[in-house]
Amino acid sequence: xxxxxxxxxxxxxxxxxxxxxxxxxxxxxxxxxxxxxxxxxxxxxxxxxxxxxxxxxxxxxxxxxxxxxxxxxxxxxxxxxxxxxxxxxxxxxxxxxxxxxxxxxxxxxxxxxxxxxxxxxxxxxxxxxxxxxxxxxxxxxxxxxxxxxxxxxxxxxxxxxxxxxxxxxxxxxxxxxxxxxxxxxxxxxxxxxxxxxxxxxxxxxxxxxxxxxxxxxxxxxxxxxxxxxxxxxxx
Amino acid sequence: xxxxxxxxxxxxxxxxxxxxxxxxxxxxxxxxxxxxxxxxxxxxxxxxxxxxxxxxxxxxxxxxxxxxxxxxxxxxxxxxxxxxxxxxxxxxxxxxxxxxxx
Numbered sequence: 001x002x003x004x005x006x007x008x009x010x011x012x013x014x015x016x017x018x019x020x021x022x023x024x025x026x027x028x029x030x031x032x033x034x035x036x037x038x039x040x041x042x043x044x045x046x047x048x049x050x051x052x053x054x055x056x057x058x059x060x061x062x063x064x065x066x067x068x069x070x071x072x073x074x075x076x077x078x079x080x081x082x083x084x085x086x087x088x089x090x091x092x093x094x095x096x097x098x099x100x101x102x103x104x105x106x107x108x109x110x111x112x113x114x115x116x117x118x119x120x121x122x123x124x125x126x127x128x129x130x131x132x133x134x135x136x137x138x139x140x141x142x143x144x145x146x147x148x149x150x151x152x153x154x155x156x157x158x159x160x161x162x163x164x165x166x167x168x169x170x171x172x173x174x175x176x177x178x179x180x181x182x183x184x185x186x187x188x189x190x191x192x193x194x195x196x197x198x199x200x201x202x203x204x205x206x207x208x209x210x211x212x213x214x215x216x217x218x219x220x221x222x223x224x225x226x227x228x229x230x231x232x233x234x235x
Numbered sequence: 236x237x238x239x240x241x242x243x244x245x246x247x248x249x250x251x252x253x254x255x256x257x258x259x260x261x262x263x264x265x266x267x268x269x270x271x272x273x274x275x276x277x278x279x280x281x282x283x284x285x286x287x288x289x290x291x292x293x294x295x296x297x298x299x300x301x302x303x304x305x306x307x308x309x310x311x312x313x314x315x316x317x318x319x320x321x322x323x324x325x326x327x328x329x330x331x332x333x334x335x336x337x
Binding site for chain 1 (some may be wrong): 243247248250253254255256260261262265267268270272273274275279280283284286287290291294295297298299304307308309312313315316319320323324327328331332
């Protein structure tokens, strides 16, 4: 790092080595990083928003068929996964607090717990996907959804073509969400490595903070996916 | 400015708040799961989406520190993103819902 006297025209006080010279202080640097992350998350909202929009249109068109298709998914697995992700969000926010207050052991433990929750989520998701493969509910040549009753309409059966659209949306939305989880696990593995190497201090813990923002965002997407894909027409 | 960082040092620990939000989110998940099995007609979807929005708002405000973000620009980016999302969903659905002939 350059000697602080070289760039010390504006910065009289001692510089933190992680503070870049174009920021006034560590707080401004943190705010800029957080704002940048939120701009990225705004693009993510629009990215998932397109899929939610497609879902709403088809749910409106094929209302009853979507209900029948949704009913074939194990809602208890979905609810368990929701609880797992909520627990992981708690460990993330405690990890950020641990980084802010220089509690290294707590930070490392919370990062490990977050990754374990993330892996649990993916494991349950894998079980769910396996069930769908076994039942031939995966869109494609071997798709089969015959003689499935429509909820609330005795004697009527769901249109397999319409149900296939539900499962296309189901696999696309949960698949892209799971991909985000896998990327999140990669980010947290790196955070764990950096935390282990004492990279984070109360002045500089930006990666923990914006990595946490990403993880919470993926949690929020799931909070909407859960009722829309698992809980429609259950009664 | 982002006083949640300094708040962590000066004020009492925010851990109680975090655990409270966590418990609320779990309770709301349980409620949404149970309500889905009740017969409420069209209100099943309404209740599910309202609960999901409450949960998402809690996560954003307290876990993502939006509540304490003094940076107004951050809040503007979030509101802007939500606004354009609602514009996308709202205008699209206004079109499809009002087309009984197609």
